[in-house]
Amino acid sequence: MRGYTHLVTDVFEDDPHTPYGFHTRVMGFCPVATHEAGELHCRSRRITLVLDINIAYARLKRQGHWLYRYLTSEWDELSHHRLARRPPPEAEQIAELLRRLPSPTGNRQEPAATVADAYSPG
Amino acid sequence: MSVQLQMGSRDWGPPTLGGIIRRPIPHTGLGDRWLIRGLALLGHGQVGEVCGLEHVSPANDPFILALNHSTRREALLVPAILMLYRGGRLIHFMADWNYRLIPGIGLIYRRAQTITVTRKSARPPVLNRLKPLYIERLSVLDRSRAHLLGGRSVGIFLEGRVNRDHDRLLKGRCGAAYLSLQSGIPIIPAGIRLPQPEAGRGVPHAPLEIRIGSPLRPPSPTSLRVRIADLRVWHAAVMSEVGRLCGKEWISAKRSATMHDDSRITTRRAACDEDRRRVIEILRETYHREKHWVSDLEAEIPPRDLDRDDIAWFVVTIGDHAAGVLRVLYDPPYQQYLGYGLKILDPALQVARIHPCQQNSRGRAVCGQAGVPWPVYGRRDPDAGRNRGGGRARLHPSGYRRV
Numbered sequence: 001m002r003g004y005t006h007l008v009t010d011v012f013e014d015d016p017h018t019p020y021g022f023h024t025r026v027m028g029f030c031p032v033a034t035h036e037a038g039e040l041h042c043r044s045r046r047i048t049l050v051l052d053i054n055i056a057y058a059r060l061k062r063q064g065h066w067l068y069r070y071l072t073s074e075w076d077e078l079s080h081h082r083l084a085r086r087p088p089p090e091a092e093q094i095a096e097l098l099r100r101l102p103s104p105t106g107n108r109q110e111p112a113a114t115v116a117d118a119y120s121p122g
Numbered sequence: 123m124s125v126q127l128q129m130g131s132r133d134w135g136p137p138t139l140g141g142i143i144r145r146p147i148p149h150t151g152l153g154d155r156w157l158i159r160g161l162a163l164l165g166h167g168q169v170g171e172v173c174g175l176e177h178v179s180p181a182n183d184p185f186i187l188a189l190n191h192s193t194r195r196e197a198l199l200v201p202a203i204l205m206l207y208r209g210g211r212l213i214h215f216m217a218d219w220n221y222r223l224i225p226g227i228g229l230i231y232r233r234a235q236t237i238t239v240t241r242k243s244a245r246p247p248v249l250n251r252l253k254p255l256y257i258e259r260l261s262v263l264d265r266s267r268a269h270l271l272g273g274r275s276v277g278i279f280l281e282g283r284v285n286r287d288h289d290r291l292l293k294g295r296c297g298a299a300y301l302s303l304q305s306g307i308p309i310i311p312a313g314i315r316l317p318q319p320e321a322g323r324g325v326p327h328a329p330l331e332i333r334i335g336s337p338l339r340p341p342s343p344t345s346l347r348v349r350i351a352d353l354r355v356w357h358a359a360v361m362s363e364v365g366r367l368c369g370k371e372w373i374s375a376k377r378s379a380t381m382h383d384d385s386r387i388t389t390r391r392a393a394c395d396e397d398r399r400r401v402i403e404i405l406r407e408t409y410h411r412e413k414h415w416v417s418d419l420e421a422e423i424p425p426r427d428l429d430r431d432d433i434a435w436f437v438v439t440i441g442d443h444a445a446g447v448l449r450v451l452y453d454p455p456y457q458q459y460l461g462y463g464l465k466i467l468d469p470a471l472q473v474a475r476i477h478p479c480q481q482n483s484r485g486r487a488v489c490g491q492a493g494v495p496w497p498v499y500g501r502r503d504p505d506a507g508r509n510r511g512g513g514r515a516r517l518h519p520s521g522y523r524r525v
Contacts, residue, residue: 008454015413035462040415048464066350
């Protein structure tokens, strides 16, 4: 465990197989930015997504989501403990900002979990 | 109808005109009575033998009738025939909202109290402006559940759309299995058969043959929280039975058996030239041939990437099949993103604060990008999505990626 708090990825807006919905609805990524160019030769706009790993962990755990069960089926207690503990204040502020961000595609999104959600018991 | 109805076996031969007109329909009003008769007359000659009608008699309400979907006409004819047999008692079928835009069909659907599904888009797209008129406050599942709890039966074409493949069923939707597991109400599988085409020529107006099977009772105790594993197993059981009744094979049965066998899915970090070759193969299949996003495949993963600490490539395989590739950049280069003309959606968000280059920042970010050949991801399979998830990874002893 290297101690990372956020996961950043890009998805293409016009890609017919775009994983945008999976990332945002299922995993809890938040769109934070867009950019027109990148490493790949694709004319589609890129949507940059950020995932707060702690909040995603807590949200999926609370929902009893299959993704949580799959990913953590062989975790040890220490791994769970590391993700369940409260993050630094900077991460909480970022999480709050992420929660307020609009969707670049205009799609309706499930409201992102709050920091309070992430550290509620259970 | 009465001349063909054999009460012993409850099988039904092709209805006669006189039988359609004379059969009593006591459980509905005069208008609906003639609507049912009219539809049955319209379908005269289009419905052949019906087997297993005793399973859908009103005495067995409520149940979930689960059918395959081979032609559009069966969406009208099968409910009409069943309602005629049931003396006018409704089975509330799920139906797409856009059919309600068709004059006459809309009236039939309204009188049949169908459960309108508003998931699909209309063609031409301009008709989607009317879609809000058909969106109801409660979800489709909630409305179906209300019918079932009220003692009324529900009908679902499991495949969700017309499937003209004569040999295979589509994967199917899990709504029937979900409702059944949640409510404990049995599913009655039914197969609609069409005569096989000869020498590649279809038989567009050949009579349908309807085979209704015995009720399938959900195995687990009723629970509001349905486990996804239970749902998959129950859905597979229903689809397999519908496939048997309609004479089609349910391919997903085999596929799901392999896809859900976790021991077949492995993810490991690319560490040798052989792994690098597999990464290049996947990139060639996905990003080069299909999407034309990369040209120089060798340059995408230089050999030195295999030994770097700040970059990791992961190869996902299902059995022997290379299914996806994931590149993870630890501490992604923020300056590189800025060079792409990054437009922050909210100026209040300072991305640099989650970047490790920023002094005093305690947050750290990791960047992942994944590529999966579309035959895997294009099926919208949750396993494929799982493989695409990207992320900080460490290798589990069993070979799985674990965040």
